[in-house]
Amino acid sequence: MPSENRAVPPVPVEERLFSLVLALLATESGLTKNEILSTVQGYRQRFEVHGDNASLERQFERDKDDIRELGVPLETLEAPGDPGNNQSLRYRIPRAAYELPADISFSPEEITLLNLAAMAWREGSLSRESRRALLKLRSIGADTTEPVLGYAPRIRTRDAAFGPLSDALARGLTATFLYLKPGSAAARLRTVRPLALVQHQGRWHLKAFDQGVGEPRTFLLSRISGAVKLGRQPLELAPGDYAAEALAELDALWEANVAEIEVVPGMDAAVRLSRRRGATLSTDGVISLHFTDAALLADELAGFGPEVLVRSPEHLVEAVKARLRLAVDAHSDGSGGDSDGS
Amino acid sequence: MAADRDRPAKAAAEPLAFAQDRLTFLLALVPYVLDAGRVTVAEAAAHFQVSEKQIRDAVSLIAVSGVPGETTQYQHGDLFDISWDAFDEHDEIVITHRVALDDSPRFSAREAAALIAGLQYLQALPENVDQGVYSSLMDKLARGASESPSQVAIASSDSTGSLAEVRDALARGVRLEFDYLSSRGSAERREVDPLRIDSDDENWYLRAWDHLRQAVRTFRLDRMTGVTVTDRPVDEEHGDLPLGDSLFQAGDDDLVVTVDVDPDAVALLGEFMAGVDTRRLEPVGDRVRARIRVAHLNGLTRLAAARPSAVTVVDPPEARAAVVDWASRALARYDG
The missing domain is CATH 2.30.30 (SH3 type barrels.)
Known part of the structure; x- marks a missing residue:
């Protein structure tokens, strides 16, 4: 690295990205990489006219990805007489594909719902995306009437995957x-x-x-x-x-699977299971419940312990009993095995 | 006034930590100011829910930004310009010369997808919103995205229990009565001042001032029965109670329990892990060990019975005995 580079005060990243977007929006015919690196604010300060700009080029590649990730349509045009030549590729951002269509506007009621929708992701993996979407929404100037909703809905994405x-x-x-x-x-x-x-x-x-x-x-x-x-x-x-x-398939599966569960009236299992979508409670205290995944339902039913007795299907009964036996074994002390449950 | 209390926790004016987010802010701010013509720093900060400093920093940057231009030298006419008098003396933003940028940017595929999935989730709310509003909104978001939105979808749940009644009481500022089955298993009639409705995927909760306990309590909506919206107004003095984002707070008198967990299943513990640094758990064999606080053993016992291959209670002995008792009694029912 030439020493003079160190003397240049660094241009903040957002200034470089902002300048890049402005430059590419302003050009009809596009700019070559060389033109960008040598003239655009944030790059030009580090550009070596006769030197090696490899690290600056890598910076430009990363910046392109970052900008595209924001929904900015950064285009690449091949030179008509020179296809395949990377040096003559031209970059630009076509205005029509960049700007929100003019006929899209949002009513205060819609803005309220969108605010809630974005807020629901406040701790999920899409929280940054939602926040950026809100910035863009506010850009249109739509004011919310701040209606009082009293909700703090939350979508969890606890799965690391x-x-x-x-x-x-x-x-x-x-x-x-x-x-x-x-x-x-x-x-x-x-x-x-x-x-x-x-x-x-x-x-x-x-x-x-x-x-x-x-x-x-x-x-x-x-x-x-x-x-x-x-x-x-x-x-x-x-x-x-x-x-x-995918949702239709899961729904069809849910529709096709029914479990019959005897519940103890007034207990947690009876109250909660009977209020599930599509659940029916017969007069003799048996709940018919739809489900998509037998293993997940077995987990849940095992957790309800003596509050439930699973009647059918048989594989669900066995799955619940297997979990209960394992729970007894894993928590019984000594080798004597003081469990007599099974 | 009840209205002030009911406001949901708003995303605080957190600084935009990433350059990508700060760029989005710049691209959003310019069209807003152009459209408004003249706007004060305070108004803009309130509108975007950011700090005034963030607005001033952004305006200062915009004012010196532009395009290289024909000379490639960023000449005066190639740059944005603002009214510096208005800015410096009256804290007002007026863009006097614009470059390249006019209108608001489109949403990215993921941004549109996040909002669309959020709307799908909200469709279960008893807000008397015409379902057509949701579909028209989702359509607008899809059209306003630069690529077709990522395929992320949430099945609308309709098992929201007593949400409509609870929502009604909250909006009208009146007390709510219901029979509640505590997680200890006892049923009681409760009278509460509703404060805030929270949800956590499929589960809905009400945080409310409990007149019986004289404290704020969290109630699961699917455990409430016999819900009555009274016409008795709520006590005004509870309006200022701070409600954190965490539904359950660990108390000092809680029991400390040691559990071994499959590392892939740490998320199962959910609220039990409040206050535990999940990245720094002690490895024990192929499990990790966590010390968690619980108000009583009931919830943890159920979890250990539900997922014995993923969670084992290690200590204290009475917590282990509770799991054995719970699971044994359940198994005994199948012998009868």
Whole structure:
């Protein structure tokens, strides 16, 4: 590094990014990388006319990614007479694709809902995205009437896999992770192309094309173990409403599965289970309950302990009993085994 | 006035920590000021819910920014200009010369997706909002995004229990009565001043001043029965009670319990882990060990029975015995 670079006071990152956006919005025909690095504020201070600008070029590549991530349509144009030559590529931001369409406006009632929608993500993986979306909304000048709602709704994304998977989804990358299917002894490595992330019955699911089996599959995020690794090359994907499909599939599954559970009247299980969507309580204290995933329901029913007696289906009964036995074993002291429950 | 109390916790004026977010702010502020013509720093700060300093810093930066221009030298006409008199003397923002930027930016695919999924989640709210409003809003967000929004969706839940009644009492500033099954298992008639409705994915909670306990308590909506919206007004003096973002606070008289948890399942512990640094848990075999505070053993016992392969109570002995008792009694029902 030439020493004179150190003397230049650093230009703040947002000033460099802001200047880049302004410069690329202002140009019709586009600017070459060399023009950008040598003239745009934040780059020009570090540009070496006859030197090596490799680190500055890498900075420009990162800045392009950062700007695109904000929804700024940064375009690359090949020179007509010189295709394939990186040095003659031109960059620009077409105004029509950058600006919010003029006919989009929001009523105070709509702004209220959007504020609540954004607030719901305040601790989730999409909290930064929601906050940026709100800044853009406020940019239109729409004032909220600040109606009193008294709500603090919150969407949780407690599954560590949510962040990397939503990243893979947005960027069209593959994701590789260890997945433990209920009933299998060990987690297996899966490589998938994410199609949609959906929350159903309070749980996050990933619909993805499983490259190992060559078919789409639905994964429960809480069964992903360890780190999620992302691929490098974006893959093209046939357009489709994968999220709606995934939710419809989960709903169909929910509709088809029914458990019968005897409950003790007035206890926690009776009060809570009978208020679930689609639950019916018969006069003899048996709740019929729809479910999507037997293992998850078994967890929950085992937690209710003696407040419930699962009648059917049989595999659910066995799953609940297995959990209870394991709980007794894991918490009994000594080798004598003072459990007589089973 | 009840109205002041009911306001949900607002995203505080936190500084924008990332350069990307500060850039978004700059790109959002310019069209807003252009549109307004003249706006005070205080108004802009209130509008964007940022600090006045953030507004002043942004305006100072915008005022010296622009395009390289024909000379590539950032000449005067290539830069934004503001009325410095208005800014320095009256704390007002007036852009007198604009460059390159006119209108608000589009949403990114992920930004639109976050708002759309949030709206899907809110559809269960008993707000008398026409369902058509939601679909028209989602359509606008999709059209206002630079790429089609990421596929993130949330199934609308309709198991919101007594939400409509609770919401009604909160809005009208009247007391609410209901039978409540505490997590200890005892049922009681409660009379409360509703303060705030919180949700956590599928679960809805009410924080309220409990007249029986003379304290703020958190109630699960799906444990309330026999809900009555009274016409007795709430006590004004509870309006200023601070309500943190955390639904449950650990108390000093709580029991400390040691648990071993599968590292992949630490999130299961949820609110139990309030106040525990989950990144620094002691490894024990293939598990991690956490010391958590609980007001009583009931909730933890249920969790240990529900997920015995992921959570084991290690200490104290009475906590382990409670799990054995709970699970054994459940198993005994299948023998009968």
